[in-house]
Amino acid sequence: xxxxxxxxxxxxxxxxxxxxxxxxxxxRFRWLWIALVLCIVSGLxxxxxxxxxxxxxxxxxxxxLGTIGLGLIVWLSLLGIRKRKMTTGQWSxxxxxxxxxxxxLALIVVGTLHTGxxxxxxxxxxxxxxxLIVIITGIYGVIVYAxxxxxxxxxxxxxxxxxxxxxxxxxDRQLESAAQPLDRxxxxxxxxxxxxxxxxxxxxxxxxxAYPGCATKRALASLxxxxxxxxxxxxxxxxxxxxxxxxxxxRRHLRIRALLEIWLFIHIPATIALLAAxxxxxxxxxxxW
Amino acid sequence: xxxxxxxxDFTAAGREITRDRTLDQTEVSxxxxxxxxxxxxxxxxxxxxxxxxxxxxxxxxxxSVGGLGFGIDGRTETSVEIDPNVGAELSLGxxxxxxxxDGDGPVEIVIKQAEKDxxxxxxxxxxxxxxxxxxxxxxAWASAALIVVLLLSVPIFTHLTRExxxxxxxxxxxxxxxxxxxxxxxxxSLAHHELEGNCxxxxxxxxxxxxxxxxxxxHEELGEHAEMPRLAEGMAPLSTGDSIQWQxxxxxxxxxxxxxxxxxxxxxxxxxLEAATEQFCSDCHDELDARLSKPSFGNAADFxxxxxxFRPQFYTAxxxxxxxxxxxxxxxxxxxxxxxPHDIHMSDNGGVARMAMSIGKYGAPLECSNCHExxxxxxGFAPIxxxxxxxxxxxxxxDRNGPNFRSLRHGDVDDxxxxxATMDRGPSRAVASGRNRPGQFARGGAYYTNFxxxxxxxxxxxxxxxxxxxxxxxxxxxxxxxxxxxxPVNLPDRFLLGGYFDHAAHGDDVAExxxxxAADTSDAATDxxxxxxxxxxxxxxxxxxxxxxxxxxxxxxxxxxYHTPTMPWRPEDHPSNDGNDSVAAIxxxxxx
Numbered sequence: 001x002x003x004x005x006x007x008x009x010x011x012x013x014x015x016x017x018x019x020x021x022x023x024x025x026x027x028r029f030r031w032l033w034i035a036l037v038l039c040i041v042s043g044l045x046x047x048x049x050x051x052x053x054x055x056x057x058x059x060x061x062x063x064x065l066g067t068i069g070l071g072l073i074v075w076l077s078l079l080g081i082r083k084r085k086m087t088t089g090q091w092s093x094x095x096x097x098x099x100x101x102x103x104x105l106a107l108i109v110v111g112t113l114h115t116g117x118x119x120x121x122x123x124x125x126x127x128x129x130x131x132l133i134v135i136i137t138g139i140y141g142v143i144v145y146a147x148x149x150x151x152x153x154x155x156x157x158x159x160x161x162x163x164x165x166x167x168x169x170x171x172d173r174q175l176e177s178a179a180q181p182l183d184r185x186x187x188x189x190x191x192x193x194x195x196x197x198x199x200x201x202x203x204x205x206x207x208x209x210a211y212p213g214c215a216t217k218r219a220l221a222s223l224x225x226x227x228x229x230x231x232x233x234x235x236x237x238x239x240x241x242x243x244x245x246x247x248x249x250x251r252r253h254l255r256i257r258a259l260l261e262i263w264l265f266i267h268i269p270a271t272i273a274l275l276a277a278x279x280x281x282x283x284x285x286x287x288x289w
Numbered sequence: 290x291x292x293x294x295x296x297x298d299f300t301a302a303g304r305e306i307t308r309d310r311t312l313d314q315t316e317v318s319x320x321x322x323x324x325x326x327x328x329x330x331x332x333x334x335x336x337x338x339x340x341x342x343x344x345x346x347x348x349x350x351x352x353s354v355g356g357l358g359f360g361i362d363g364r365t366e367t368s369v370e371i372d373p374n375v376g377a378e379l380s381l382g383x384x385x386x387x388x389x390x391d392g393d394g395p396v397e398i399v400i401k402q403a404e405k406d407x408x409x410x411x412x413x414x415x416x417x418x419x420x421x422x423x424x425x426x427x428x429a430w431a432s433a434a435l436i437v438v439l440l441l442s443v444p445i446f447t448h449l450t451r452e453x454x455x456x457x458x459x460x461x462x463x464x465x466x467x468x469x470x471x472x473x474x475x476x477x478s479l480a481h482h483e484l485e486g487n488c489x490x491x492x493x494x495x496x497x498x499x500x501x502x503x504x505x506x507x508h509e510e511l512g513e514h515a516e517m518p519r520l521a522e523g524m525a526p527l528s529t530g531d532s533i534q535w536q537x538x539x540x541x542x543x544x545x546x547x548x549x550x551x552x553x554x555x556x557x558x559x560x561x562l563e564a565a566t567e568q569f570c571s572d573c574h575d576e577l578d579a580r581l582s583k584p585s586f587g588n589a590a591d592f593x594x595x596x597x598x599f600r601p602q603f604y605t606a607x608x609x610x611x612x613x614x615x616x617x618x619x620x621x622x623x624x625x626x627x628x629x630p631h632d633i634h635m636s637d638n639g640g641v642a643r644m645a646m647s648i649g650k651y652g653a654p655l656e657c658s659n660c661h662e663x664x665x666x667x668x669g670f671a672p673i674x675x676x677x678x679x680x681x682x683x684x685x686x687x688d689r690n691g692p693n694f695r696s697l698r699h700g701d702v703d704d705x706x707x708x709x710a711t712m713d714r715g716p717s718r719a720v721a722s723g724r725n726r727p728g729q730f731a732r733g734g735a736y737y738t739n740f741x742x743x744x745x746x747x748x749x750x751x752x753x754x755x756x757x758x759x760x761x762x763x764x765x766x767x768x769x770x771x772x773x774x775x776x777p778v779n780l781p782d783r784f785l786l787g788g789y790f791d792h793a794a795h796g797d798d799v800a801e802x803x804x805x806x807a808a809d810t811s812d813a814a815t816d817x818x819x820x821x822x823x824x825x826x827x828x829x830x831x832x833x834x835x836x837x838x839x840x841x842x843x844x845x846x847x848x849x850x851y852h853t854p855t856m857p858w859r860p861e862d863h864p865s866n867d868g869n870d871s872v873a874a875i876x877x878x879x880x881x
Contacts, residue, residue: 054557056474056554056557057474058474058554060534118474118475120473120474120475120476121471122470122471122472122473122474123436123440123441123471123472124474126436126440126471159363159364161413161416162412162413163363163364163365164363165363165412165413166360166363167362167363167364168363169363170360170362170363170378170380170385171362171363171378173378173385173387174376174377174378174387174389177387177389177399178376178389198412198415199412199415199420199421201421202421203418203421203422206418206421231374231391231392232391234374235374235375235376235389238375239375239376242362242375246363253416254416254418257416257417257418258418258421260418261417261418261419262418264425265418265419265422265425265428268425268428268429269425269428269429269432270432271429272429272430272432272433273429273432273433273436275433276432276433276434276436276437276441277436277440279437279441280436280437280440280441283441283445284440284441284444284469284472285472285474286496287444287445287448287472287492287495287496288469288472288488288492289492289496289497289498289499289542
């Protein structure tokens with residue numbers, strides 16, 4: 001195909017845009033504008049339409065907002081299915097994700113107006129709160145996906161995860177042999193440090209980076225610093241310090257990973273719980289009509 | 290610098306074979322080629338791969354010879370300096386070379402073969418947060434199942450399997466449906482507060498909106514605003530939007546704009562039912578005559594601007610069986626059958642006032658409340674009874690028998706005749722004996738007098754039924770079948786039928802009785818003392834009027850009820866009149 005360089009440039013630019021523009025900026029924020037329009041129209045309708053006796057999910061406008069909200073929630077949750085089927089073009093996954101984020105944000109306005117600001121201890125408010133949890137975790141997810149990956153790669157210092165573990169095992173092997181001359185109680189400290197799982201600590205430890213039961217740290221603290229008299233002990237100590245540094249790097253990695261991933265552990269189960277609560281909400285409203 | 294090379298191998302049986310050799314040189318070469326100081330027969334290792342050399346200061350330099358990297362403490366490098374006293378692990382291919390030194394001794398290099406498969410692949414899984422948390426899928430399904438079971442299935446199941454009970458306002462027991470409180474969109478109004486735990490009392494049938502029939506199981510005595518279909522005919526036409534809405538709603542089983550729930554929306558919190566707005570009434574009543582043939586009342590939209598004249602009911606002629614409603618715009622006179630000039634009785638001076646002052650019961654000139662007692666509801670007045678109200682002054686004593694006085698029985702002409710017939714029997718004396726001046730008490734404290742002509746009281750009583758007789762003081766004598774009789778007293782129970790006037794709200798600090806009822810200037814009982822529309826408008830104008838010190842903006846609901854036009858609907862046996870539950874309701878409203 002004969003193309004002038006200029007056309008070629010714009011063609012390439014289109015491709016580059018398609019491939020490299022963030023889903024947030026997709027098509028010049030098309031879905032942001034659509035979401036904004038939805039919010040403004042919903043808000044204007046809420047203010048201008050006189051609801052008798054007061055705005056509430058059961059007025060005709062309330063039902064309208066509720067139907068829009070329900071449709072949005074169901075569609076937004078379908079991202080979980082859609083993302084497993086990659087396609088390009090009009091409904092590329094990027095377009096879908098862009099719409100997912102912005103329409104999800106618009107849901108705060110649509111959902112809140114649907115409640116008519118009537119909140120209580122009931123299945124309806126449960127659905128609303130679950131929706132807010134899903135949206136808030138989603139916002140968190142967008143933010144950490146934008147900021148944390150660079151921290152993750154700067155922490156790696158050109159090591160792969162496997163190399164981090166390998167480095168630790170290498171240190172462990174050296175520790176094993178270096179600790180041979182040590183007496184019983186000090187050997188036990190080394191054993192406990194070696195036996196402790198690299199991934200010791202629960203989700204909370206990963207998120208906070210606090211490992212109060214770290215055996216390496218304990219062993220390090222029990223060996224006096226600069227004990228030049230005993231060469232073996234000094235060697236074990238410096239190996240333990242290296243082990244501790246290596247562990248710290250792994251744990252920083254774990255922490256960033258945890259911060260990056262934790263929202264999905266709330267976002268996804270809360271979405272499914274939300275769908276169940278929505279079912280209960282809609283059925284109960286019409287069951288006890 | 291010298292090096293101690295220790296090679297550790299394993300026999301087929303697993304026995305460890307250790308070989309040591311010492312190299313006294315400053316450099317050690319490692320590679321696959323056999324001329325190397327350390328010969329590693331491994332295809333992954335270069336012919337001449339790594340050179341170890343003394344870097345001075347006790348440090349050991351490790352450099353790649355061919356440019357291919359080597360593993361040092363897990364990292365891949367091409368050139369590093371290490372402190373052998375701290376130690377390091379050099380990895381080349383499948384070999385692990387542990388480098389260490391004890392003080393100033395030789396650099397020790399222990400060569401081992403790497404153990405196969407250290408599970409690194411599996412270990413990488415541990416980097417994901419998923420390894421430290423329950424699976425998302427498990428959490429999702431568990432929470433969804435919990436919600437569907439507890440908040441949906443249990444209420445539906447218990448609702449479908451409950452034993453239906455008749456609603457009974459006396460016994461609003463707890464409902465049988467479990468967990469349906471979680472379905473409640475908001476607290477019920479104060480009036481329905483007792484039903485809070487009994488959803489199925491109103492929500493009787495699944496997927497069917499609350500039906501009027503269900504409301505009426507408790508509210509059966511509540512009046513219709515108007516009979517159907519006249520009510521529907523009088524209703525203002527719906528706007529297009531409303532009409533579409535109602536079409537949809539009625540398709541789905543709602544009872545239409547005249548159903549109970551279209552006005553009485555519930556679950557709006559523990560509030561009192563709000564009075565309808567003026568607009569709500571004027572929607573239909575503004576031009577009611579355009580839709581209804583012969584409405585029995587005029588159009589109304591705003592009390593100050595558009596409201597028909599009052600049409601109180603009263604007896605317009607003696608002997609009428611029923612009272613008649615007459616507009617106050619006409620010349621009205623009330624035929625109650627009584628002779629009662631209000632002005633004489635209410636005057637601060639004159640005979641009546643003097644007499645009232647001298648009677649202990651009053652002790653002062655008469656006030657309205659001496660005869661007119663308010664009903665408990667503050668709206669109407671109790672019927673006036675002759676004995677407590679009139680007889681204090683208008684005594685019917687006609688005889689004295691020892692220390693006892695005898696009074697004519699009041700209320701029935703036959704009784705009166707019988708009493709009169711006994712007069713001549715037994716000892717009697719002139720009742721006026723011993724009296725010198727009018728106004729004094731006779732013996733025994735009872736007061737009796739002659740209001741008629743200056744003739745003996747005895748004769749007045751004897752001629753009681755004649756116009757000049759004692760009955761004629763208040764009643765109009767007549768004759769029935771040739772016999773003397775009295776015109777029956779005809780006073781309606783209520784004058785105003787279409788609305789109610791809250792006397793309690795117009796207490797002493799607002800107005801005196803005479804401000805509205807011109808009793809102090811009324812010299813005949815034929816004066817109808819019901820104030821007209823104009824006099825109300827001195828203070829009350831429509832809902833949209835501006836509130837001032839004199840003007841009170843007044844919506845329709847101030848005087849009219851939708852279901853009970855003559856008074857606010859307030860049945861005595863209403864469940865929420867119980868003390869405890871209203872406290873609960875007030876508390877819950879305070880909590881809000």
